[in-house]
Amino acid sequence: MCETLKTKYQLSEEIGRGRFGTIFRCYHPDSAVPTAVKVIDKSLLADSTDRECLENEPKFLSLLSPHPNILQIFDVFENDDFLSIVLELCQPHTLLDRIVANPLTEQQAAAIIKKLLEAVVHCHRLGVAHRDIKPDNILFDSEDNLKLADFGSAEWFGDGEKMSGVVGTPYYVAPEVLLGRDYTEKVDVWSCGVLLYIMLSGIPPFYGDSTAEIFESVIRANLRFPSRIFRSVSSFAKDLLRKMMCRDDFRRFFAEQALAHPWIVSGGEAMNLN
Structure with a gap:
């Protein structure tokens, strides 16, 4: 996990798990806005297509945010092993x-x-x-x-x-x-x-x-x-x-x-x- 993520946000409990990583509830000390962080383990990416899909998420969300009906992105952290995307927290049900x-x-x-x-x-x-x-x-x-x-x-x-x-x-x-x-x-x-x-x-x-x-x-x-x-x-x-x-x-x-x-x-x- 990116060290810069842990210095800026306080991570809490796990709230979801996907094919490439885990989603945690997290908090920014200076904000009352509840957020979630998607932590993606790059070692689980099978090929270039997987990498492109995961790189698309922050790229397009950054362009499209803020919009009241599009998931908002707040931060992105990356190192050689992990990609972490901080997003607004939503209900668990789709x-x-x-x-x-x-x-x-x-x-x-x-x-x-x-x-x-x-x-x-x-x-x-x-x-x-x-x-x-x-x-x-x-x-x-x-x-x-x-x-x-x-x-x-x-x-x-x-x-x-x-x-x-x-x-x-x-x-x-x-x-x-x-x-x-x-x-x-x-x-x-x-x-x-x-x-x-x-x-x-x-x-x-x-x-x-x-x-x-x-x-x-x-x-x-x-x-x-x-x-x-x-x-x-x-x-x-x-x-x-x-x-x-x-x-x-x-x-x-x-x-x-x-x-x-x-x-x-x-x-x-x-x-x-x-």
Whole structure:
């Protein structure tokens, strides 16, 4: 562990453990803000891809902070053996924990997706695509404010420029990524759409019994709304889902367009299209 970290912060109990390291609660003597430190053991990094992902986290968070819906970074310490990142402290449960038992109401889902899209719009305006939006990467602080986290797969994009490379998580990845095409920041909008679908229904829109079958389903992108599940979901919500998960990424909404959709603006009020 970095000695400079221990001279500046007081480390407390372990609150989490991941593939590459451990998360501790920590305190700065001159601040009342509760923080957490992610201590990464470099000896556990398997290859250059792992290193790039871990280097991305502080780099992109530093650019994007502060934003009310993006996890805030406070400090970074590094030596030959460890990388330590001091972050704002969040609740132990993610959005995944909130939706795993029961679908949310339209109003609850709209409130969450609005905050998430505000974070995504901020990222895209600064030329950053997250590329791995999923409920596991959505945290909540002590006051229940949404925080988009884990920018290990993030990438820069320029005006009109596209990205490449297969990254993301099976249920949430956009079809153009799996097809090996160059793609735009709209891959994040697709992932947000999948997340919204799951919040409203409790099931993913594209699924299979194996990763290969899930990918095949995503590539087909045959978006359906089973009547027994979506009977009480408004047509405005379904309209937004179609525009966020449009297989043709040219016609798919940008994050700003999704944020301006009437269903979001109304707070998820049960409206229906004529």
